[in-house]
Amino acid sequence: MSEKVFAFFPEAAFGPALNSVGIAQAVAEKGHKVVFLSDPGFVDIYREYGFEAYPVNLSEPMPADKMAKFWEDFINGHIPNFRKSPIDQIDNYVKECWEAIVDSAKWAEKDLPSILEKIKPDVIAVDNVILFPAIKQYGKPWVRIISCSENEIEDDAIPPHLSGCSENDTEGHAAFRKKFNEVIKPIHDDFNEFLQSCNEKPYPLGQFFEASPFLNLLLYPEQAKFNRSKPLDPNKFQYLEGCVRKEKPYTVPTFSANNDGPLLYVSFGSLGSGDTDLLKRLITLLGKTRYRALVNVGDYKDEYSDIPDNVIIDSWFPQPSVIPQVDAVIHHGGNNSFTECLYFGKPAIIMAYVWDGHDNAMRVQETHHGFRSDRYDWTDEELIEKIEKCLTDPTIQAKMKSTSDYMQKQNGPQKAAKYLISLLGE
Template sequence: MRAPKTIVFFPEAPALNCVGIAQACRERGLRPVFVADRSFAGVFARYGFEERLVDMSEPLDAARASQFWKDFIASHLPHFRLPPIEQLATYVIPVWEAVVDSALYVERELARTLDEIRPDLVCVDNIILFPAITRCGCPWIRIISCSENEIPDPDIPPHLSGCGEGDRACWAAFEAEFRRLIAPCHERYNAFLASCGGPAYPLGQFFEASPHLNLLLYPQPLAFRRRHPLDPARFQYLEGCVRREERYEVPRFERHEGRPLVYLSYGSLGSADFELIGRQIDLLGRLPYRALVNVGDYLDRYSGVPPNVRIAPFFPQPAVLPHCDVVVHHGGNNTFNEALYFGKPSLILPFCWDGLDNATRVQETGYGRRLPRYTFRDAEFAAALEGALGDEAMQSRLRRVSAHMQAADGRGKAAGLIERIVTRG
């Protein structure tokens, strides 16, 4: 009996985007293996997958690692109040510096790990190229799990800018400032590529399209109109890729039982914003809804939770969303896609990265609403929830996009494309 083909998944945050694809690969008899930073220990094993952990930075014990990330998040919370162009210097460029550091640090260990696994194909979900992947002797696939404009085009807004589709002055200002500030970091990365025998990238570029296949999680109904359309032979839209979770049962609430259910989550990074979340919990307590609120690692920061609100450090989001009526979130591509997949209106309060682009896009296309994260008034928040719940035109669009995305079966489509490449070779 022939051994199953081995598919390595090498994700970075948001790490769970690859789980759905890996589940479908396993159903087809392939062998998924997750290679990930040591901080992800147990994340993929929870879904029954083999893990191979590597150090992408100086190793820390669990306590020091936890404190490092809490300190990192706390130090950047003030920067999330800035407009996108001002976040470049305070947040975006420091993140790119850290990402380049990780690429340099892990290269040798990653190469050794891939050599030990001997994969038939590697799927990388990251924002930067790791030369070890292109040199490991098998085909590789790039997964684009952030907003669609991570693949640039002259006629769409720059990635991370939060600019509107028609605001070309915003595009130009953001792009010029990004290129100015990123130059030293980019020069360092190009020197690393040269040391690995690779060609230099143009200023501002840290990754390339795979010559084999590129998978975009983004739903095509919301895609931008490009000057240079993506070649379907190399680029495929998955229309979302939702992992399977165990069944979720909505708890009973002491107040407003049977009323619309709001789900609020700002992801692992945004959960550190406990003052904002506390304000919204108090506000939801005064509104005629039930609410589930993801508070991450900060459960001890909350007391006196209203009887129509339930909080928890984690919710199995794909199992929860079918029960919800509106989703309040940060615009991260995972939640952005899952809300659309289940036909739920989004109220997005973005603070950084692709959330800025997704918030603008969901407002422009009529699949949700954008609200300023820190300057909204209580009445605005309440009106936005009521409007999202009562907007029949929006609800109709959401039903159509949900049917489209679910019929596309992004998990199965991706697994089929992967299987075709490894069997063809």
């Protein structure tokens, strides 16, 4: 097949961005050109992986450093809301996120038509939660990537997206959907007006995106999937069984203490690292244990002092190279962290704070791949008990090995590349 152009347009967050990098690497290996459409603040990230990237304004244009600070301040301003249940986050964090997301679609529409005309993609892959009309209308196959929790594609029999509900909590499902629709209606009405101005039909209340008629890619593995009342059409929906990018190697450093102890990795993602009080509490606790720990503290490294001898902190870790070497992970429930732990067979304790982290936390516990933990309401003894079970429970260990073996045989990035290229009919 002659070289074709594949454009990726991920949401401006590290989870979707790095997931798309993994797929893009596999597409490029097959001899095709890959370009990224990108929030200006993420352009350099894609270029660092060797890809062309074109900025698309998703908000009022501002320098990249100010844009990064904007989202950092946005998240940090909501830290008090991290203590709330998912349903009680709807009228604060979730509402403000959807307002920003709708604005991003409006801003993108100003840039996308001219950029698409310039790069002339043969296939466009979008990893976001909202429709960009210019991409749907461009006239080439477009693909929806669902790198968040699988329940982003709704079904009446499964928990609603962002709810963190148990699979069988039907009363909770109904209560969450009711409140979500009540709070989100003015934002949704505004979005529907935008859709109509772009000659698109309005969406039903609560819906901001549609399934692609060409192809939809989901990251969830077989072992974590929900039991849907209406199975997804395999001709249009494909499960990648995880999708782990290639990252530079990582050598575990020598610790000043506990070098023969189990190794933990702690990360709340690039944005969650602003919750320094929680990370300091965890570091203090881990300093009293037999474990070693690598702790991702993001851009807040200067705020830490008196680090225990069995803990090493850093601003960033090449996560897909770190997780294979650890024994257990404590994370925020981001979908990359969720699926990477499953892929490498590492049990996780998920302390979710927002968005689909709540869904992934409940799912990791319901499928026996680890534990859900309240983010703040836990005792030292309770957390240590969960860590010990992750390290020693034979049922969890067997489940992790089985899931890991299955996922690694699937090779998600290669699978995704095959499906994307097949859209060209060659």
